[in-house]
Amino acid sequence: xxxxxxxxxxxxxxxxxxxxxxxxxxxxxxxxxxxxxxxxxxxxxxxxxxxxxxxxxxxxxxxxxxxxxxxxxxxxxxxxxxxxxxxxxxxxxxxxxxxxxxxxxxxxxxxxxxxxxxxxxxxxxxxxxxxxxxxxxxxxxxxxxxxxxxxxxxxxxxxxxxxxxxxxxxxxxxxxxxxxxxxxxxx
Numbered sequence: 001x002x003x004x005x006x007x008x009x010x011x012x013x014x015x016x017x018x019x020x021x022x023x024x025x026x027x028x029x030x031x032x033x034x035x036x037x038x039x040x041x042x043x044x045x046x047x048x049x050x051x052x053x054x055x056x057x058x059x060x061x062x063x064x065x066x067x068x069x070x071x072x073x074x075x076x077x078x079x080x081x082x083x084x085x086x087x088x089x090x091x092x093x094x095x096x097x098x099x100x101x102x103x104x105x106x107x108x109x110x111x112x113x114x115x116x117x118x119x120x121x122x123x124x125x126x127x128x129x130x131x132x133x134x135x136x137x138x139x140x141x142x143x144x145x146x147x148x149x150x151x152x153x154x155x156x157x158x159x160x161x162x163x164x165x166x167x168x169x170x171x172x173x174x175x176x177x178x179x180x181x182x183x184x185x186x187x
Contacts, residue, residue, distance in 0.1 A: 029054055031160065031181040032061055036071075037174045041162030042181070043124045043141070050112035050156035053126055053135070057156065058180055060104055060137055066178040071169050072096035076143065080169045081127060083138035093172070097127075103136035108154075111135070117155040119146040122166075124157035141166050 029047035033040060047054040060066065070087040073096075074080045084102040086092045096102065111132025117123065123142040126135035132154060141159055142149070143166070159166055 030058055032057070032157070033179045033181055034066075034175060035177045035179075036165065036169060037176065038168045039162060039165035041159055041165040043122075043157040043159045045124075045157040046114075046117060046155075049114045049116055050154050052108050052110055053112050053154050053156040056106075056108045056136075057126075057139065061178045061180050065104060065137060066175055069175050070096075071171055071173045071175070072138075073140075074169050074171045074173075076167075078144070078146070079140040079142055080166055081138060081140035082175055083127070083136075085137075090172075097138065103138060105136070107134045107136045109133055112154045112156070113151055114155065115151075117158070119149040119153070119155060120158075121145060122159035122163050123155045124159065125149070125153045125155045128153065143167060 029045040031042050031044050033042045045054045045058070065085070066083065068088050069082055069085065070090075071080060071082050072084050072087050081097065084096045085104070086101060087096045108126065111128075113132060119125065119142045121142060121144050123146075125140055125142070126132075127138035127140055128135035132152070135154060
């Protein structure tokens with residue numbers, strides 16, 4: 001691929017990410033594709049700013065951890081959240097997202113909070129039980145700008161495709177599959 005073509009492609013990708021309200025800073029990492037009962041969306045990751053968070057989530061995706069889970073929380077204008085393995089069981093719905101069983105059992109171990117990536121519409125971040133270092137498998141997508149969350153949670157990615165799908169998700173909707181799509185560096 002020629003340098004000119006790569007630059008043009010980079011400009012197009014930058015424009016697409018800007019359409020979701022998120023901006024691309026530098027080279028983004030792998031893209032996570034999320035297939036749901038309401039459609040598919042994808043988010044890019046920021047391994048330069050949140051290397052441990054990205055590596056942790058990518059490992060969980062590759063192991064199929066999220067496959068078959070349900071959306072545990074969907075609040076219009078706020079967030080759509082998933083990542084509790086108990087969400088596969090509707091009988092446990094009142095417990096989804098709560099307590100130590102609401103995770104993979106292996107926290108990231110560090111809060112990688114950056115002023116570079118804020119809670120804009122489409123931001124993807126790690127939920128936690130009061131301590132950013134204890135964030136684990138629960139992810140959320142901000143449905144609107146949420147400056148009240150900035151500095152408290154690790155934003156490790158941004159939706160680049162299908163924000164309309166994210167906005168249509170309801171609590172209880174199934175995530176049929178999540179997969180990693182590697183990206184070729186732009187330069």
